[in-house]
Amino acid sequence: MACNPERVHYTSELKAEMADSKIKRITNADIIETVDDLGGKISTVLEKELTTQLLKTTNPAERATLCQLQNLPRAQAIAARYAVDIRLLGEADIQNMKLHVKERDILDAYLYSAKQKQxxxxxxxxxxxTLFVYNKVVPANNPICDICFGKQETPFAVWHLGFQKREVVRRMNSSVKKKSS
Structure with missing residues (x-):
């Protein structure tokens, strides 16, 4: 019974778990660099997709759904593939107590910068x-600011991408494997 070769099933989940349990030396700088790289690429793709979809419709209900990042296939695929929390934040979120105080402070600083035309x-x-948040301001002239957050004194929208440290480390492992092959 103990020698039964069917006892262990090598699934992709098991392989990933085994790879995750290997000891690795990864610095905070490595993680930050990976988050910055992923965040920049993801936010660019999301911004392009959302802008394109918003300009295709004039239906207010459809636009509201899009601004909530629903009905955006690429956004959903990216969120699933990278296990990233994707949100589009605006001026009102500075008061959102569900956000960490650091995030609210960053939003406030971004709004100040926008008002100063910086x-x-x-x-x-x-x-x-375990959590890293990448933030990137949507350019003031982008239709996302106007359509998703209304006519504001200062056009303002920010991408929030929440990365779990474990998933970032996984991405680092796969990119290291690809580079060495």
Missing amino acids: VPISNIQKIND
Whole structure:
């Protein structure tokens, strides 16, 4: 009974779990660099997709659904593939108590920069030991600001991409394997 070869099933989940349990030396700088790279690419794709879809319709209900990032196939696929929490935040979210205080402070700083007509850069915050949040401001002239957040005194929208540390490390492993092959 103990020598039964069917006892262990090598599934892709088991292989991933075994790879995750290997000891690796990864610095915070490595993680930040990976989050910055992924966040930049993902936010660019999302912004392009959302802008394209918003300009295809004038139906307010359809636009509201799109602004909630629903009915965006690429956004859903990216969220599933990278296990990333994707949100589009606006000025009202500065008061959203569901967001971590660091995130609200960053939004407030971004809004201040927008009011001063400064071009803000992307930002990465380590929220806790397991969560990194990548933020990127949507350009003020992008239709997303107007359509999703109405006519504001200062056009303002920010991409929020929440990355789990474990998933980032997994991405780093797969990119290291590809580079060495």
